[in-house]
Amino acid sequence: MARDRLFFLSLLPLASLTVAAFLAIAALFVYESLPAFLHEGVELIAGTRWSPSTSPSEAFYGLLPAIVGTAVTSCLALAIAVPLSLGAALFVNEYLPHRLRGAVSTLIDAAAGMPTVVYGLWGLYVLAPLMQSVVAEPLHRYLGFVPLFSCRPVSGYSLLTAGVLLAIMITPYTFAAIYEAYRSLPTSVREAAYSIGATRAQVCSILLPAIRPAILSAALLGLGRAASETVAVTMVVGNAPTLTSCLLSPGVTITSLIATQFGEASLYPYMTSALYAAGLVLLAIGLGLSTYGLVALSRWRRWVASYV
Amino acid sequence: MSRRRALDALAAIAMGAALALCLAPFLAVVASTVARGAEAIARVGLPSFLTSRPPAPGEGWGGIGPALAGTVVLTTLTTLIGLPVALATAILAVEFPRSIVARAVRALTKAMMEVPTVLVSMVVYTLVVVPMGTASALAGAIALAMVMTPYAATYIEMHLESVPPKYREAGFAIGMSRAGVALRVCAGIASRGIAVGIAMGIARALGETAPLLFTAGGSHYAYPTSILQPVDSLTLLIYDFATSPYPNLVQVAWGAALVLVATYLAMFAAIRVLVKEVRV
Numbered sequence: 230m231a232r233d234r235l236f237f238l239s240l241l242p243l244a245s246l247t248v249a250a251f252l253a254i255a256a257l258f259v260y261e262s263l264p265a266f267l268h269e270g271v272e273l274i275a276g277t278r279w280s281p282s283t284s285p286s287e288a289f290y291g292l293l294p295a296i297v298g299t300a301v302t303s304c305l306a307l308a309i310a311v312p313l314s315l316g317a318a319l320f321v322n323e324y325l326p327h328r329l330r331g332a333v334s335t336l337i338d339a340a341a342g343m344p345t346v347v348y349g350l351w352g353l354y355v356l357a358p359l360m361q362s363v364v365a366e367p368l369h370r371y372l373g374f375v376p377l378f379s380c381r382p383v384s385g386y387s388l389l390t391a392g393v394l395l396a397i398m399i400t401p402y403t404f405a406a407i408y409e410a411y412r413s414l415p416t417s418v419r420e421a422a423y424s425i426g427a428t429r430a431q432v433c434s435i436l437l438p439a440i441r442p443a444i445l446s447a448a449l450l451g452l453g454r455a456a457s458e459t460v461a462v463t464m465v466v467g468n469a470p471t472l473t474s475c476l477l478s479p480g481v482t483i484t485s486l487i488a489t490q491f492g493e494a495s496l497y498p499y500m501t502s503a504l505y506a507a508g509l510v511l512l513a514i515g516l517g518l519s520t521y522g523l524v525a526l527s528r529w530r531r532w533v534a535s536y537v
Numbered sequence: 538m539s540r541r542r543a544l545d546a547l548a549a550i551a552m553g554a555a556l557a558l559c560l561a562p563f564l565a566v567v568a569s570t571v572a573r574g575a576e577a578i579a580r581v582g583l584p585s586f587l588t589s590r591p592p593a594p595g596e597g598w599g600g601i602g603p604a605l606a607g608t609v610v611l612t613t614l615t616t617l618i619g620l621p622v623a624l625a626t627a628i629l630a631v632e633f634p635r636s637i638v639a640r641a642v643r644a645l646t647k648a649m650m651e652v653p654t655v656l657v658s659m660v661v662y663t664l665v666v667v668p669m670g671t672a673s674a675l676a677g678a679i680a681l682a683m684v685m686t687p688y689a690a691t692y693i694e695m696h697l698e699s700v701p702p703k704y705r706e707a708g709f710a711i712g713m714s715r716a717g718v719a720l721r722v723c724a725g726i727a728s729r730g731i732a733v734g735i736a737m738g739i740a741r742a743l744g745e746t747a748p749l750l751f752t753a754g755g756s757h758y759a760y761p762t763s764i765l766q767p768v769d770s771l772t773l774l775i776y777d778f779a780t781s782p783y784p785n786l787v788q789v790a791w792g793a794a795l796v797l798v799a800t801y802l803a804m805f806a807a808i809r810v811l812v813k814e815v816r817v
Contacts (some may be wrong), residue, residue, distance in 0.1 A: 230627075232714045233715045233716070235716075236632075236715055236719070237633055239716075240628055240629040240632075243621055243625035243626070244628075244630075244638070244639075245638065245642065245692070247623050247626055247686065247687065248638075248642055248645050249643055251648055251652075252645075254652060254656065254657070257660055257664070261663065272706075305643055312559065313558050313559055314555075314556070314559060315555070316552040316554075316555025316670055317556035319552050320552035320553050320555065321556060324552065324553065325556075332559070335809065336563065339559070341564070342801070343563070343744070344743070344744030344745075344746070344797055345745075346744070346772045346775045346779075346797075347566060347742070347744075347797060348790065349577070349774070349775075349779065350570075350775055350790060351565070351569055353567050354569075354573075354779075355565070355788070397562040397563075400562075401559075404559055427540055428542065428544070428545035430544060430547075430548035430549070431545070433552075453651060456653075457651075457653030457655070459653070459655040459746070459747040460746040460750075460772075464780060477780060484653065484655050487655050487656075488655060488747070488750055504659070508653075511656065512653070516648060516651055519651040520648070520651075526658055532539060
């Protein structure tokens with residue numbers, strides 16, 4: 230019908246802005262990072278030295294420390310967040326009285342949306358000193374022979390603190406994903422298990438394999454979120470652009486590199502472009518992980534739906 | 538006690554501890570913010586804290602007036618820019634689900650939600666700030682709108698989709714056009730849901746820092762004058778003052794964090810109440 234067509238066309242300009250914005254982002258990141266790729270070659274990704282200079286021949290823009298920093302802090306965050314939120318989600322579902330369930334999941338939802346800069350502020354003044362005295366120094370003293378803890382902890386600002394803060398920030402998301410997945414399982418299986426006398430812990434272990442794909446996708450989404458978090462990480466990671474194998478030393482991540490360097494980047498040739506290249510790496514990782522996570526999640530939901 | 542029961546109790550303790558560890562950091566963050574923030578606000582009194590300029594580095598006390606005004610300007614502008622886009626996107630996706638455009642819009646809206654926010658800031662810097670020659674409230678609001686629109690659109694879409702088909706059919710049966718059904722029938726029925734979507738978008742825009750890093754760029758001491766001039770925001774002030782070496786500025790950062798957290802929690806609670814009423 231003609232007037233329906235008109236309605237469609239009148240929505241189109243505004244609605245296609247989202248498409249335009251996404252395509253602009255993708256195109257701009259490829260276009261802007263080209264000069265750095267052409268100038269630095271493989272060194273851009275594999276180089277370990279980050280030293281800006283006004284003369285192009287003396288400038289080094291190696292992104293490896295930032296890429297490794299992002300990988301280390303995000304994986305550390307995941308290693309802490311997934312087991313904790315799995316345990317918590319099972320506890321809320323199987324042990325907690327009904328009345329408390331809503332309250333707990335509301336509290337965790339509130340934690341998920343809290344402004345990230347507040348986590349950063351807390352990380353800077355409460356978590357970092359605590360990590361320094363309670364975790365970093367004992368680790369170095371007793372496990373100093375392990376390369377991960379071999380460097381002397383100078384301040385609380387380190388890859389370790391950043392990883393722990395990220396874990397705190399992504400836990401609400403991984404919890405929500407696992408909690409919802411567990412709740413969506415058919416009750417008949419639980420009832421069958423209870424009816425033959427299984428304890429609550431046994432019911433958990435019976436149902437666990439059924440949500441394994443959902444746990445995986447929660448982990449992937451959490452990993453994407455941890456890698457793209459910016460201000461809170463910048464505030465606690467220490468911002469030292471060097472490659473290190475020690476968790477207790479200050480480091481850098483892709484996002485903190487951009488946050489601290491992009492403001493002055495236009496003063497140096499190729500630096501803006503190098504930071505765009507860093508962003509492109511992050512964009513590719515983030516979109517890849519979360520797309521895979523979302524696809525895996527919807528496939529699993531269909532599987533559960535077909536089971537009921 | 539049998540071995541089975543003991544194992545069950547052990548598992549309960551371990552999982553309960555995991556839950557405690559999930560909740561404790563959030564409660565600790567709120568507690569620290571309330572304790573340290575209240576101290577900073579009490580020094581000058583709440584009205585003066587909300588309206589006066591911050592202190593000079595290293596001496597005296599002050600407030601967060603310019604940053605708060607900047608946040609109000611930014612949030613308003615963001616809503617004005619983002620809301621029409623979010624509504625149009627959601628209505629298009631619900632009313633014309635089979636068109637290629639709607640499918641592309643749907644898929645890329647999901648993808649936009651996963652774009653790291655600091656990258657949005659870089660893009661707006663290059664496409665808006667550089668051509669304009671200055672950071673501005675407008676640039677900051679465009680960046681915030683790019684972050685909040687996908688959320689609001691997805692949420693509004695979900696609520697429009699949940700309108701029972703019989704209302705839609707009744708509209709068509711009395712000869713209404715698709716536009717009439719979408720705007721007068723469906724939007725009316727889903728209005729609470731739409732309000733929640735908008736409120737969630739605003740709550741998000743309020744607390745974002747990374748999109749503003751290279752776009753808003755205002756001084757912490759100057760009140761906003763025009764949307765084409767730089768502005769400050771609460772989040773930028775917290776970020777800058779927290780990392781400064783001056784104890785009095787750090788105190789002001791805690792006070793600003795308390796204002797931000799209180800506003801966020803109030804909005805969160807309001808949204809929860811609205812959502813409950815929507816479900817009933």
